[in-house]
Amino acid sequence: MDMVYHPYECNTKCSMNLIIKKSQWKDESLLSGLFQHLERYEAKLNATAKTQENCSLLQEIRDINNLLIDSEIVIGEKDSILSAAGGAAEHGEGLVIKFVFNAVTVNQNLHLSSDKKSIIKPLWLLVPTSYPFSPPVILEMLSEVSEGLGDLSTIAKSNLIYSLQHLNQPRTLMNIATSWERCAREAILEYAQARGGGTFSSIYGGWEMCEKYF
Known part of the structure; x- marks a missing residue:
């Protein structure tokens, strides 16, 4: 046939x-x-x-x-995703997430007294459907500024972008998250030190190994 x-x-x-x-x-x-x-x-x-x-x-x-210690990755809620849709649409489809800085090692009560929100605004990202072949994209979601705090969110984000530009490995969620946590923590500590505050380690230095002599 x-x-x-x-x-x-x-x-x-x-x-x-x-x-x-x-x-x-x-x-x-x-x-x-x-x-x-x-x-x-x-x-x-x-x-x-x-x-x-x-x-x-x-x-x-x-x-x-x-x-992570001082921060957490949170999947965007429906209303948050709609707010971020403008920025996300420019970069294609994917999952919208945010990095929330909790400041556990700095001060668990570190927030604005009026609305109990962290002085470091969440960092929004879009994880494209082609991830990990395409890196996550940082969305422009840091327009609100905490008055009197030197715009710590913008400082932290600027330091993050600089850090990622000098990264010698593929840009993954892991290295973005750890870099963001470090940059947010440093922004807060620098602000505190400029006003006479800080943590024990930032004031007196870190712990070092010492030999005990008898």
Whole structure:
């Protein structure tokens, strides 16, 4: 029986040869149904791959949060995502997250007395769907300034951008998160030291190993 081999390419980087009888080659309804079935199969493969990628990203976020001390990665809530949509739209699709600075090692009560918010504004990022092949993108979400505090959020963000520009490794969530935590902490300590304050280590120096002589 004569057969026709028809190649089919799908967006999931898979290909297959369809074996179709010559007598059925011109049957439009048969071909239409066949290709619709293949499209549904391809959509299922895409959905499965996306689910696996999302699970991997969420696990990475959990692992990073377990290592952070003064900050935390939080997935943007619905209203927050809508607020960030303008900046995110410029960089394509992805997951909107924010780095929240809790200042555990500096002062757990370090916030503005009026609204109990941290003096360091959250840093918003977009994790593209192509991550980790494409790095996370910092969104412009630091427009609000804490009055009388020297705009610490802007200082911390500027230091972060400078730090990332001199990074010798791929820009991942991990190194952005650790860099942000360090930059936010340093911005607060520098502000405190300029006014006669600071932590024990910033005033007296860090602990050092000493030999004990008898």
